Amino acid sequence: xxxxxxxxxxxxxxxxxxxxxxxxxxxxxxxxxxxxxGTEGTQARDSYEEVLIDGEPHYRKFKxxxxxxxxxxxxxxGKFSAVMGGWLTGAxxxxxxTYPVKW
Numbered sequence: 001x002x003x004x005x006x007x008x009x010x011x012x013x014x015x016x017x018x019x020x021x022x023x024x025x026x027x028x029x030x031x032x033x034x035x036x037x038g039t040e041g042t043q044a045r046d047s048y049e050e051v052l053i054d055g056e057p058h059y060r061k062f063k064x065x066x067x068x069x070x071x072x073x074x075x076x077x078g079k080f081s082a083v084m085g086g087w088l089t090g091a092x093x094x095x096x097x098t099y100p101v102k103w
Contacts, residue, residue: 001081002074016070024065028058047092069096 001009001019009019028051048059062068074080086094 001070001072002079003072003076004079005081006072008079017065020065020068020070023068024060024062026053027061028053029061031057031059034059067096069098071098 014022029048031050048061049063051058051060
């Protein structure tokens with residue numbers, strides 16, 4: 001998140017864990033994206049939990065909220081935040097790796 005988005009969320013009473021929980025509960029891939037056998041990702045369907053998001057069946061993107069890394073970084077050029085997507089969920093998929101930076 002950019003510092004401005006983080007400040008807005010914080011002033012509205014949201015902690016980083018609240019944002020992580022919201023993303024966990026509301027991030028998924030619609031089952032209709034896997035309508036045809038052999039479509040990219042169909043081989044991994046068993047890795048995902050099936051849930052309803054906005055009344056539509058989805059595969060949950062993450063196994064648990066701790067798999068969502070939230071980093072506050074950037075300057076004051078406006079409210080520009082970014083998402084860095086991964087592959088599969090869990091140990092067989094993308095894992096967040098961070099390193100300390102010493103300036």
